[in-house]
Amino acid sequence: MARKAAIIGGGVIGGGWAARFLLNGWDVGVFDPDPEAERKIAAVLANARLALPALSDVPMPAEGKLTFHGTIGEAVDGAEYVQESVSERIELKHKVYAQLQQANPGVLIGSSTSGFKASDLQKGSPAPENIIVAHPFNPVYLLPLSEVSGSPKNTPATVEKTVQIMKDIGMFPLVIRHEIDAFIGNRFLEAVWREALWMLKDGIATTEEIDDAIRMGFGLRWGQMGLFETYRIAGGEAGMRHFMAQFGPALKWPWTKLMDVPEFNDELVDLVASQSDAQSGMYGIRELERIRDQNLVGFLRSLKERNWGAGKVLREHDERRRAAFHAGTLDGTPLKMAEMQVLPGWIDYNGHMTESRYLFCASEVCDAFLRLIGADMDYVAGGHSYYTAETHIRHLDEAKLGERITGTLQVVKADEKRIHTFITLAVGDRPVATVEQMMLHVDMKAGKACPAAPEVLVLLNPIATAHAGLPVPEGTGRAVGQKKG
Ligand SMILES: NC(=O)C1=CN([C@@H]2O[C@H](COP(=O)(O)OP(=O)(O)OC[C@H]3O[C@@H](n4cnc5c(N)ncnc54)[C@H](O)[C@@H]3O)[C@@H](O)[C@H]2O)C=CC1
């Protein structure tokens, strides 16, 4: 049975949480009095469905069931976790917790609050230990950070349970060790926001110029190394100490206006909003969200390839799901090994997935299979691997932008040195290509074929035996130009 989360407040952030839980296989019950909430969540979910699966290299679980409810009590019924995402008003949050704890007394409540401390949120609650901060960043379905911040009233077990739930949905829970307003992320962002408002108000730069200064320069660095690692490099070979010596005195120079806040009045709002309209008003918000998501997917995918920063979190999430997935897949049928989404860069001038990507997809399927039988990176580091000796691709149908391709693999024949595989790439139940391959087991140092290690054969052989009982897949052994049948 699917696990269930309740999302209380289905606006920008609640919608993002709903999408993340649903796409990770949880059922989600939503309560939001806004009559538009269902439509808004559907729009967020549509964008999330295009973006989040593109980060995964293992099959995503079946999407959970989304339900909308007329009361908080119905939404939280049967939920093991609540993500509260109502507007940032403390009295509203207190009212919501009272209703939640009356309906489901032991339920764990994580708050999306941007700045209230857990001890502020817990005031007046009969069970303060079950209320904790789990502060996300927009878009919740793509960005992994969740700042988990408790008070002395939360037990270590509550913190750990929250951490585990965040990991289960692919997030990076950062436990904040000291209770502070706005945690780490927003304390930092607020400082940047104040400086930006000053520069606007003083007529130093426009919204667009400030955004350009970020996105053409240091913003790109922050996304992959943060602040300290970046500055360490800026110190040259002498590193951080040299950086500090060189730029330390600047701390006392009038570089910032940080302690002063520009007066927040209509004039300031008009200045920011009108410049922002001029800069980006040609795009609708949902359109901007899709542009942002595609940029983030490309960025995150390249971090994933390098197993770095947020990309490492994605890989770890894949590993956890891979283990769960394979536990249920070794049943003697062709192995469902990988799922991929057709990304914008994969489309050619004919408007469909370009031919090299079929081989790329097959190689993802094949690598997943090799990991399954223990021929993984540690095995390769030990000097042995499988090399592909021959590949035959048949293109059966088109794959279009955004479609999800499932790759299944059947072992046609295997012995100590060879694996003959037949991979089917399908969109739903429509095969788009088959890829037949012969792989040779190789001693990499000697550059020669040799028998695979016993620990690999012990995993490979039962699969090969089970698959030997299956019909030989249609198309096996075909040559280019050969007539069907
Ligand atoms: N927008 C952002 O960038 C971020 C916001 N947050 C936090 O997330 C929370 C929600 O913020 P947003 O989604 O931006 O606001 P929003 O205004 O988009 O959504 C708030 C939702 O709460 C609903 N609501 C109001 N009273 C309610 C009640 N009694 N029960 C259930 N729902 C109710 C509203 O109808 C609305 O749909 C806030 O605590 C905010 O500080 C956290 C991270 C980022």
Ligand SMILES: C[N+](C)(C)CC(=O)CC(=O)[O-]
């Ligand atoms: C502006 N904000 C304070 C609501 C921002 C956040 O809380 C995090 C984010 O997504 O930037």
